[in-house]
Amino acid sequence: MLNNLLKFPKLSSEFKLNISQPTAMYDIAIHLRSIMQEATTTNGSLVVLCIGTDRSTGDSLGPLTGTKLRSFNSYPHIYGTLDEPIHATNLNDTVKSIQKNISHPFIIAVDACLGRTESVGCVSLGRGPLKPGAAVHKDLPSVGDAYITGIVNVSGFMEHLVLQSTRLNLVMKMADTIAHAISYGLRTYTKP
Template sequence: MSAFQSPVITGEDKKTFRVDSSDPFAVQKLKWALQQFLADLYKPQYHQLIVLCIGTDRSTGDSLGPLIGTKVSRLQPKRAVIYGTLEEPVHAVNLEETVAEIERLYHYPLIIAVDACLGRAESVGAIDIGLGPMQPGAGVNKTLPPVGQLHINGIVNVGGFLEYFVLQNTRLSVVIRIAEAIARGLYLGLQSLPQTADTSKSLPLQRV
C-alpha cells in the first residue's frame, strides 16, 4: 500500500475537492482539504467555528448530518461548536431558527455546513468539500436559505427521480461509511487549526 500524499484541490477556481469515502486515505485527504480551505477562510474576525450538521434521523439517507454531528460531538473538538445531532437534529423545519440563534449567540461565526445529497450513480459514496454556502433541501425540491462559508456534502444515493423516497430507501452502510470519514476528517482538521481567534469569550464549545 502506498503512502498518503497531499492531493491537489481541483474544480472550478480550485474551490471544490472530492474524495471517495471508501478510499483508505479518505480521512487524511479530508483533513488536508479542510486545513487548506480554512487557511483561506479562518480570520481573526471570526470568533467561533460552528459545524452545522443538517438532516433528520427519520430518514436513512438524510440521517448523515445528525450522525456526523453526534460522532464529532463525542470526540469533543477544541475548536468548534456542534449543531445538529441525533438527539437534537437541525432540519428543514428548524434550520432558519437555528441559523438565527447562531448569529445571535456568536459574533462573526464561521459556519461549516454538512449535509447529505443525491448525485450520479458513479458518485454515490463520494464526499465533496468546498468554499461557499450550501443550499440545503435542493435535492428534494425544498427552498431553504443558503448557509455556511464552507460546505461538506456526502452523496448517499442516486438523484433525479422521487428524491424523498430515494432518501428513505438509502443503504445504511453507505451512510455510516460516509459519516465515519467526514466525522474523523472534520475532527482532525479542526484540532490542527491554529488558535488565531479569541474564542475565550465564546459560549461552551459543545452543544449536544
Template sequence: MRAIIHNTTTNFRIHYKETGVVWKLSNVFLQSIPFQYENIVFLCIGTDRSTGDALGPLTGSHLSELKTFPFPVIGTLETPLHALNLEQQIEELQNNNPEAFIVAIDACLGKGTSIGQFLFQHEPLKPGQAVGKTLPLVGDVSIKGVVNVAGFMEHSVLQSTRLHLPYEMSRILSRALQLAYSRYQSKKIYNGNNHTYYQDTGN
C-alpha cells in the same frame, strides 16, 4: 473580526473508500477551515427519520462525542437540524453570533457514479433540494456527501437508502475533521516552540 480564508478557488471531491481518504480530507480542511479562528460553528443538517438524510446528524453526533473537538456542533441524532427548524437556527446564529464562520454539512443525491463521494465547496449549502424544499443558503463552506441517485422520487430514494453508507461516511468525515484540527494544534505548538528556541538562542 470575522475569519477570512484565502484558498477559495478549488473545490474537492473524493470517494469515502479511497485509500488515505481521512488524511486527504484533513489536508483540504486544514487549508480551507480557519481553525486559528476560534469562532467556528458546524451545522450538521439532516434527520434521523430518513436513513439517507442521516449523514448530517450522524456526523454531528460523532463530533459531539470527541472531547478534543472544541467547536460548537448543531445537529445531532438527539437534536437534529432539519427543514422544520433550520431557518430559526440560522436566524438565532445571525442574531447571537453574526461573526461565526459556518461549516455546513449535509447529505445529497447525485449521479450513480458519484455515490459515496464527499464534495467540499467554498460556497454555501443549498439544503432541502433533494426533497423539493426552498430553504435559505447556509455556510461559508460546505461539505456534502452523495448517498444515492438523484432524478426520480427523490424523497423516497432518501427514505430507502441503506443506513450503512451515511454511517460509514459520517465516521470518515468526523475523523477527518478531528485530524485536521489536531494537525493544526500540532503545527501551532511546533511553531511556538521554534519561536521560543530562536528567542533563547538569540537568533
C-alpha cells in the same frame, strides 16, 4: 506523508473524493484546514452545522456526523445531532441563533445529497454556501461559508423514496469519515 499533511493547499472551488480511498479522511482534513485558515484570517469562530433528520436513512448523514463529533468532544460549536437535528423546520432559527450568539461565525455546513450513480459514496468539500433540501425540492435558505456534502444515493426520480431506501451502511461510513476528518483537521490545525 506527514509533510503533505502539514501543508495548506490552495482549494479550488470544490474538492471531491470517494470515501473508499485509503487516505480519504486525511485528504478531507487537509482541505478542511485550508478552509479553517481562511476562517482564522477573517477572525471567525468555527461552527459545524450538520443538517438532516434521523427520520430518513439517507438524510441522516448530518445528524450522525454531528453526534460522532460531539462524542469526540473536540469542538464546542457543533449544531445538529441525532438528539437535536437541524432540519427544514428549525434551520432558519438555528442560523439566526448562531449569528446572534457567536461572534463572526464561520459556518461549515454538512449535509447529504443525491447525485449521479458513479458519485455515490463521494464526499464534496468547498467554499461557499450549501443549498439544503434542493434534492427533495424544498425551498430553504443557503447556509454556510463552506460545505461538506456526502452523495448518499442517486438523484432523478422519487427523491423522497430514494432517501428513505438509502443503505445505512454507506451513510454510517460517510459520517465516520467526515467526523474523523473534521476532528483530525481541528486537532492538527495551528493558527498561521
